[in-house]
Amino acid sequence: MGVVPEWVPDTVDLSKPSAARMYDYYLGGAHNFAVDRALASKVLEVFPDGQLIAQANRAFLHRAVRFMLDQGVRQFLDIGSGIPTVGNVHEIAQQAEPTARVLYVDHDPVAVAHSELLLADNPSAAVVQADLRRPAEILEARELHELLDLSEPVGVLMIAVLHFVGHEDRPEVLIDRLRDMLVPGSFLAISHGTGEGRAAAASELKEIYRSTATPVTYRTRAQVRDLFDGWDVVEPGVVWVPQWRPDWPDEVGEDPASTVVAAAVGRKP
């Protein structure tokens, strides 16, 4: 990146709810403020199983990271990492492989500051503030090129983030450019709210998030599949988030579709 900052510095408005802190609340964390909890409570009225859905999402992140580790991936790019609570990517990865490197990316300045606190003593993990709606911010980030070795495969994680990116912001552009930049054997994991099957609740949720900095855009499973254009989607394909390679058969539950979250992992051929 040049020395010229072309961005307008983000203002930090603590009177506005943040999707990252709301997600922390769903997971039972206390890294959130009253304004976040107020809106999150409304969401839980609409989706009483919201906390379970968040947990299922989190569990998918873990399984995906462990899968990628099994496939030999030793570096990760977690885009939309949010508030790093216990059991984050670097903890999973570095437990399995102490030299594993992890770069977190989020656009929420508070989430980024919190990640910095957490990662202060970890030379193999870093965070960069960037907005995936502006791919260059990520692709040209100094930290990306310093921390990660782009001649080796990278595991890209976009967990529960793309439904905060509108169609007009064309997330496929970033995905395509990442695919072009990364070497074969790299992976991409996505989980994404579809709204399918619980249309009324989904539309209420969308309405609740409309006032936030991150309004919601649902994509159907087919549209999620399209995001993997140029990647080989690994088994079992695009499925409901608990169905993706569960550790235990009963984890899937009786009605995995009720999570309304689709998940998949792709490999760059």
Place this chain on the structure above:
Amino acid sequence: MSSMRQGRPAGRTQDRQPGEQRGEAAVDLAIFAWEWTRVVAGTSWVTEDRTVVADRLTRLTSALADALTAEPFAPEVGIEVGEALVRIGYAAPDALARTVTLLQQRLRADLGLPAAVDDRLAQLVGAVCLGFTRALRSRTLDEQESIRVSAVRAWQRAETALREQAMRNPLTGLPNRSGFAHDLGQLAAQVSQGAIDGTVTACLLAITDLPSVDHDAGRDVGDAVLRVLADRLRTRFTGPTEFVAHLGRDEFIVAAVDQPDAGDATGPRLASAQELITAPVTVDGRRYAVSVATGLVARPAQRTDAVQLLRDADRAASWARSQGRDSIAIFDRDREARERCERELAADLPDAIEQGRLTAHYQPIVVPDTRDVAALEVLARWPHPRHGTVPPAQIVRLAEHGGLTRVLGRSMLRRACEQARAWLSDLGSPPLVSVNMFPAQLTDPHTPGTVTEVLEQTGLPPSSLQLEISERTVLSDRRVLRTMADLAALGVLVVVDDFGTGQANVAQLAELPDHGVHGIKLPKDFLARVGPDGTACHATTPGRAVQVLASTIDLAHQLALRVTVEGVETERHHQLIQSLGADLAQGWFYGHPAASDVTSQHLR
């Protein structure tokens, strides 16, 4: 978990149940632990795999089981179990509720213990709740603290970024005007601590033709050119006491502190910045070259005020700009003082006119033969509180620059008419007053109306007023001719001033009487060429100047125009113009312009 084991009371092993019951109890423990694992699942997010969780809960169950039967009874084991539950990740209130229910409903039965342990169980459950809530409270507070610290950090960072951005030019990333002032201010602080001494030299580079690049190639290209220029400056001036800033869109400044022992190479070094700007720039395969006006300022580092430095550098650059392409000008305090005086006067003039702070002086116009005062030319003087008396020529220049000639002309006309009316009352038959008209008044169709109004308000007869119209006015302008005729029709006398210096040609002279013109005034240039003793100054043209003067007077007379000769300074001049038949004469020989009271005394 190991801490829990260490926390057990000494001698515990001896208090255990007999060994033959251990295997069976272990199975019971596992059954209970799996049930525990099942009921808390889903209440909270935990990182560990289910088998790991089950293993941990098995150990917790074992600790509780031991506590139920061990002697002495140690209920604090429950506290540790509650804390451990939170540590594993089962920190949701639901996890505690389900744990409590399960412990009460099944622990004793699953382990096959007698009802006698119920009291201990109740105490243990209470301790579990205590441990759990204590640990949860502590975790919650820690998390709240960490998110607040993060929020403050993020907020401070955003503020800093905003502040820094406010001090940078968004196009090039170089410091802008306030960034430059800030950097220089820090330098001044170092100077005052004695860390740096010497001279600050600043070189302001004002690109003069960027608008044409913007216009011809587009503003994007202009931006690209500026970025290249900024990079050149940035990479050339990298020293610890060198500054580069991007002030306006097309202004850069380079400044450096010259240490006393470093020789005096700073000036030339900074001036070399000019070459960096004028060297061609290639954008998208096309070459662009801009020119630059460079202003240099140097002053002692200890007394450098960034705002003043910028202002002076700006001034010097504006001088350079008026000197032509790629010029360099060095700031000159005297020149600036003169120009500032001029600017201050220009700024003060409107109020001075409005508030009547300009005074009228009167210079006699005499009949040469009798030396009787036939008229008095009104000249404006301005006694300025700071800059002394401002002479008429400068007042006129300032008024012309400031577009104030109509206001000034009207004000002097009123002043003169009031004075003339006073003299009329005092003296009976005073001289005419002769008032100069400005070009802007002559193109203004309202002027005859204004003159009429002033005459009516002051009660001065039109025949007591003479208006002098400079030949520098475009006499061929229809509007001017119309105004002149209208003024003459009022009954005032109209004369053409500065004859022979302006726009009129001799052919037009013949038409002047048709437009109501009554006479002409020959400026002092005519007599100046004659010389003070009546002989021509230029030996090669003896007598020609006199001949021109004589012929002009003759010509005017043939057209029935009265002739006033100005610039009569000597007795010889007086004799000459008398012999040539001038109707009226004006000059220091007869009298300097004087204030109204002095003039009044003279007239009596």
